Every structure is written in structure tokens, then in C-alpha cells.
Amino acid sequence: MFKRLHFKALALGILFLAAACKDDSSNSDPIDQALEAPSSYRFERNGLSTVSYSGQSTRLAMGAELNAALLDFNLTSKQVEEMFANADENGNDVDPFQDPQLNASTKSLRSKTASSYLYFNTNSGESAAIKSRLSDYLTMQVQEIFPYANQAAAEGVAGQIADGSAVRYVSAKGLEYNQAFGKGLIGALFLDQLINNYLDPGVLDAGSNRADNEAKMTVESEAYTAMEHKWDEAYGYLFGGAEDGAAPLATLGADDDFLNKYLARVDADPDFSGIAVEVYNALKLGRAAIVAGDYELRDDQADIVKEHLSALIGIRSIYYLQSAKAAMANGDTGTAFHDLSEAYGFIYSLRFTQNPISKEAYFDGDEVQAFLDRLMNEGPNGFWDLSAATLDAISSDIAARFNFSLSQASKS
Amino acid sequence: MLKLRTIIVAFALLSILEGCKVDASQNAGQKDDFDRAAMLIFWADEIIIPAYQDYHLKTKVLQYSLADYRANPSLSTEESLRLAFANGYKSWQWVSAFAIGPAESMSLLNFSNIFPCDTSELLTAITNPNLNLSLPSTFDIQGWPALDYLLYGSNPDSAFNQLQSDPERLQYLQILCDRLESLARSVLEGWTATYRSSFVSSTGSGADAATNKLINDFVFNYEKELRAAKIGIPAGVFSGSPLPSRLEAYFSDTLSKSLYREALASQRAFFEGRSFSSDQIGPSLQDYLDYLQISHNGEMLSSKIINQFKQVETLAAALPTSFKQAINSNPGPFLQSYDALQQNVIWLKVDMMQALNVRVDYVDADGD
Numbered sequence: 001m002f003k004r005l006h007f008k009a010l011a012l013g014i015l016f017l018a019a020a021c022k023d024d025s026s027n028s029d030p031i032d033q034a035l036e037a038p039s040s041y042r043f044e045r046n047g048l049s050t051v052s053y054s055g056q057s058t059r060l061a062m063g064a065e066l067n068a069a070l071l072d073f074n075l076t077s078k079q080v081e082e083m084f085a086n087a088d089e090n091g092n093d094v095d096p097f098q099d100p101q102l103n104a105s106t107k108s109l110r111s112k113t114a115s116s117y118l119y120f121n122t123n124s125g126e127s128a129a130i131k132s133r134l135s136d137y138l139t140m141q142v143q144e145i146f147p148y149a150n151q152a153a154a155e156g157v158a159g160q161i162a163d164g165s166a167v168r169y170v171s172a173k174g175l176e177y178n179q180a181f182g183k184g185l186i187g188a189l190f191l192d193q194l195i196n197n198y199l200d201p202g203v204l205d206a207g208s209n210r211a212d213n214e215a216k217m218t219v220e221s222e223a224y225t226a227m228e229h230k231w232d233e234a235y236g237y238l239f240g241g242a243e244d245g246a247a248p249l250a251t252l253g254a255d256d257d258f259l260n261k262y263l264a265r266v267d268a269d270p271d272f273s274g275i276a277v278e279v280y281n282a283l284k285l286g287r288a289a290i291v292a293g294d295y296e297l298r299d300d301q302a303d304i305v306k307e308h309l310s311a312l313i314g315i316r317s318i319y320y321l322q323s324a325k326a327a328m329a330n331g332d333t334g335t336a337f338h339d340l341s342e343a344y345g346f347i348y349s350l351r352f353t354q355n356p357i358s359k360e361a362y363f364d365g366d367e368v369q370a371f372l373d374r375l376m377n378e379g380p381n382g383f384w385d386l387s388a389a390t391l392d393a394i395s396s397d398i399a400a401r402f403n404f405s406l407s408q409a410s411k412s
Numbered sequence: 413m414l415k416l417r418t419i420i421v422a423f424a425l426l427s428i429l430e431g432c433k434v435d436a437s438q439n440a441g442q443k444d445d446f447d448r449a450a451m452l453i454f455w456a457d458e459i460i461i462p463a464y465q466d467y468h469l470k471t472k473v474l475q476y477s478l479a480d481y482r483a484n485p486s487l488s489t490e491e492s493l494r495l496a497f498a499n500g501y502k503s504w505q506w507v508s509a510f511a512i513g514p515a516e517s518m519s520l521l522n523f524s525n526i527f528p529c530d531t532s533e534l535l536t537a538i539t540n541p542n543l544n545l546s547l548p549s550t551f552d553i554q555g556w557p558a559l560d561y562l563l564y565g566s567n568p569d570s571a572f573n574q575l576q577s578d579p580e581r582l583q584y585l586q587i588l589c590d591r592l593e594s595l596a597r598s599v600l601e602g603w604t605a606t607y608r609s610s611f612v613s614s615t616g617s618g619a620d621a622a623t624n625k626l627i628n629d630f631v632f633n634y635e636k637e638l639r640a641a642k643i644g645i646p647a648g649v650f651s652g653s654p655l656p657s658r659l660e661a662y663f664s665d666t667l668s669k670s671l672y673r674e675a676l677a678s679q680r681a682f683f684e685g686r687s688f689s690s691d692q693i694g695p696s697l698q699d700y701l702d703y704l705q706i707s708h709n710g711e712m713l714s715s716k717i718i719n720q721f722k723q724v725e726t727l728a729a730a731l732p733t734s735f736k737q738a739i740n741s742n743p744g745p746f747l748q749s750y751d752a753l754q755q756n757v758i759w760l761k762v763d764m765m766q767a768l769n770v771r772v773d774y775v776d777a778d779g780d
Contacts, residue, residue: 162548165526
């Protein structure tokens, strides 16, 4: 992936050099008309900002509250389920959050889970199964973890276990359901909505979006066109927690515990350094392309985002599998289980990746389930029975579909 | 977070660059025949076991002082108890790096010195008759940091009044002191009964060999316990602004500085191979590096490391008596100390470990 992009950059550089050598009287050179990337994600029309992604910021905040609630042992499964759905089991409005603004919102995490246009528009069976799978993690966290929070975990026994000086709460098989949920949500909601919904031409060009965008016809009582807004909603799932949304890289990693955080983590690996800037630049340039009506350029930028954010899921899956292997070798069981739990969630998220060429996930739902079964079913006690060989085998199988190597993804 | 990451990346890059400067030709072809066995024996018999003996003794004194205080609460027994606490906490600094063998299997560090103490959890725990202090969730309500809170608290003048007026609180203090003593005793007995012999006979150079593991423990202790926990985190290196409540011995205030200086002294003594109980100097990491003739930009790496220790010690001596009061208003000297500490992380963790062919066996925690 990075080789290809670097090659692209190199090619562009050569083009620029070539252009520079050209007789500068040729004003009609197409290079001169190339769209300039804006310096920040700031777009205005008639003096008003056209950028809006408040719904995405809201869902990021709901996700943060829900993640925290999963270690509040006083809560009931009803309460955490209501935080996921922002409704009760009959669909009635509830106020499950601490933040009154989130209670006032009609948005919910659950309704947008596994609901992208590209993958789930006509795939409601799988969508429903994924939603209930994530709900199940919430219920199991409350039912299988909370009552045993004050006992030590052991083979076949749920409870707490030390990860260095930190405490982790694991199931009888060693899995932290809250990690399975939180890391699973990264793919099932945030990535899925971002790359498989809002950056999908089927959504960007829906209805009369192109004609309206050409005519600069804005959505009623808003400053943006429908297509601009769709793109912003994609942007918001990555940068919607940033204090300065126009220049969010300054706080990258600190703005949520979802894509933003892990984009920073991957970017900190010298093997992938620069990935965050490339994603940010692609989102900026793609948005400018919409304003300029250059849809080919828009889709090229969308493809960069899809490729990079999908790679992020693969890289972190392998990174945690390999970290777990190292921890197991050192006898640090709790550390290994925490890494495995993160890996479990990231692997679940692989189903929501998208290879921009095939427009399909790097791994489909069955393949993902097979990985999870290999992690959990090596023996009767799940992670307690895992071997290093299995971790290596899964790592290799994941790396094989991406354009990075196992060793690149193993380090941080 | 970004700052932290940037710093880490910057240091990682720096480390790599610095690491490259070690002149490989210096030890290329030289076979590593250094007598690891002699070094391990000296470490065990002259440094580690005597340090644990002293540490265990200090926890016994703590128990006696508490017994005196309970039998006869007075200004004098209060002072003795606080003194025994301070002496025990100082002695801890001489064993905290040796997280190998029985200390590792018993999680001695986690049960002795995880700070800051979670004081609201602690107050709940005091009244919990079913409290199980062997659970990981209780790391931060026991050990020295919890004693620091119980003996000084938010108002040092009333700490003893609270102990007198609340029998459960006093009993909890007793439990914690007893636990410190029993952990210290178990680790010491583990060394003398069985572990010493397996330690000194583990003369290989694999990842599980005693030398490799103890070097890792030593460097981990330097990087995480000394550099980060004692100075970096409270000075705000990772957060952008000072966090005085994260100081070691936050409640007893002036003890923070003493503990930091003890830890520095213990680290250098180990590197130089100074006996804990006598003036003897024995085989050490310094000798090992010199034996392999490891130089760094024309100077012996061991001298660079020792000079850096000395520089850090000079800076430490000049720090204000009360870290708690100074770290907010004037973090500059603390940040300066941190930078000086960091220089030796590079020389120890990158240059030394590379030269000794010891792989780093710990990773930076994910933090999530």
C-alpha cells in the first residue's frame, strides 16, 4: 500500500518537475489547473461554514460513555443496553447518559451499527446479527463479569487479573467483553459508516446530489450541499472529537478511543509513519474536489482513506496478536489476555474494511468468525489454552491479504 | 497524548541514531568471555540479598513501632512510627529494581509501591470485612503509598487523631504493615532458601538467563520507576502540566526528594557493583562494558553512564525540599532532571543492552 502511494507521490513529483521544466507560457497546461489542497478542513460559502458533523461527534461521545460504563459494576444490563440503543427495548426514549446533551439526542450507536449502504443496504440479516452480537457482549459483560469482579480469574473462572499494575476483568475464557465490544465498534460502526457509507459513491451521489452540488443548491436551511455534508459525516467519524476540527492532527490520538486513537498509534510506528497526514490530506482534498465538482479526484481521495483505515484494522489486529505472544512468553498472562481481547475486537472489525479495488472487505464475516474461533477454541478454556503457533498463524493469514508485512505490523 | 507520542517518537529516533554511533568494530570479533557467574554471585550475595535483609528488617521495625504506638500513643511514638515508615520506604528503593525470582512471582512491586494511592477506594476498603488484598484491584490501596496517606493524610496534623478515633482505620494500618513485612520476609526467604542457587547458576545468555532478566529489570526500573514515576509524570512531561498528586510520598511531602535520591544512589551502586553491606566493589555492568571495551564517541560508555548518574545526582540535590510545593510553581528544575535522566535511558537501554547483547523484554504499555 505504502509503496504504491509513495510511487504515486514520486510520480506526481516527477510530473511537477516536468511541468516546471516546461515553457511557462503554456497557460493551458492541465497541471496548472490541478486543484490545490486546502491548508485545513475549513470550507465556507457566503461567509458561512459549510462543514457539519455534529451527529458524528455525538456518537463518539456516546461511545466514550458506554465504554466507561462497562467497568461501572453498579450498572444493570438494561442500563448499558439502553446506552447502546439510546432507547428502551420497546424503542421508547430513555435518558441513559450522564451528559444531558446525549440524552436529548435522538441518535444512537446501535442504529448505525452494521448499517452502511455498501455492505448492509440489502443485507439486513447480517446487519441484525452483528447488532445483536455487540449487544450480547454488553449483556455478557454485566452478567458474566460484574458479579465476579472481586475474585481472581483462573482457568475457567471469570474475575480480575493483573496486567502490569493495571487490572483487567476477564471471562472464564480470558476475554474482556468490554474490549471485544469497544474494538468491535470501531469497525462495525465508525469504520463502516465512514468508508462503506459516507465515502461510497452510492451515498455521495444518491438522488440528485450531483446535480444539486453542480448547481450549488444547498440543503434547506443549511449552508452545505447534500454531497458536501455526506463527506463531512465521514470526516466526523475520524475527527469529530477534535477540539479544532479544521486542524485535528494537533490532538490526534487524544480525541477518542476509536479510529482517532488508533490512527495515531499506527502513525507512531516508523513503518507506517505519515499515514495520518495522508488520510487527513485525502479527506481535505476530496472535500475540496466536491466543491470544485471534480468527482474523479473525490473518489481517488476516498480510495486512499478506505485503503489506509482498512490497513489500520489489519495492522492493529496483528500488533495485538504479536504483543500477546510476547507477553505469553514472559509469563504475563493478564497482559497477554488484554492484548488478545483487543486483537479479538480488531479482528471482528476486519469484516468492515474495504479494499477499494474490489469494493469488498479484506475478510468476510465467515472468515472473521473462523479467526475468532481459532483464538477461542484451541482448548476448553479459550485464551488460557492458546499457543504461540496459533497467534503466528492467524497473524500471517491476516497480513497475507494486505500490502504490509507481519513484521511491519508487529512492532509499534 | 500527541505530545507524549511525539516525545516518544522523537526519543525513539534519537535512540536509534545514538545507538548507531556505538562503534561496532570495538567489540567485533571479541568473544564475550566475561565471567557472568562471578557477577551473579556478587549481585546475589553482596547486593540483592543484603538489600532484602535490610528491607525486611525495616518492615519489622515498622511493625514494632506500630505496636509501641498502639500500646502508648504519644508524640514520641508517633514520631518513631513515621520515622520507621520513612526508613522502610527508603530501604524499598534499594530492592525495587530486583523484580526477579520470588519478587516477580509474588508481584512485590505491585503490592508495595503503586502510587498514587486511591484514597477513596482505601476509605471504602477500611470498612470492608471481606477485603482481599491479594487482588490486583487493591494494588493502589496498600503498600507504602497507602501508609503515606494513613500516617500523613490530607492534614498531617490530624492524621493520628483520625487513627485514634477510628479503630477500623487503625486496624487497616496494622494489616498493611503486617502485609509489607510478610511479603518482604517471603521474598527474602525465597532468595535464601532456593532462588539464590538457581540465580547464580543461570549463567547463560538467553532471554531467560539471570543476567539478561536482571539487566532488563534494572533498566525497566530506571526508565519507569525512577525517570517516569518519580519525576516525569508529576513534572507533567507526559501530560503537559504538572501533576503533583502523582508524586511518590505525596502526603509526607518532603520524603519525595529523599526517596528519589535513594533510588538514584541504589541504581548507580548496582551499575558500579558496590556491595550493599560493605565497601567491597565487585564485578558489575560497568566492568562488563569495560571488558568488552565499549566506547561511545571516543569515551568509555561506562564512564559516560556514571558521569550522567552523577550529573543527575547533582541536579537532584539542588531540587527544592518540597517537591509538592515546587513542582507546580516552578517545574523547570524537574524537567531539567527529567532530561538528564532520559539521557541515561538511551545509554542504558539502547547502547548498553545492545553492547551486552541483551534484548529488551518489556514493551511500553499501550495505556488502554
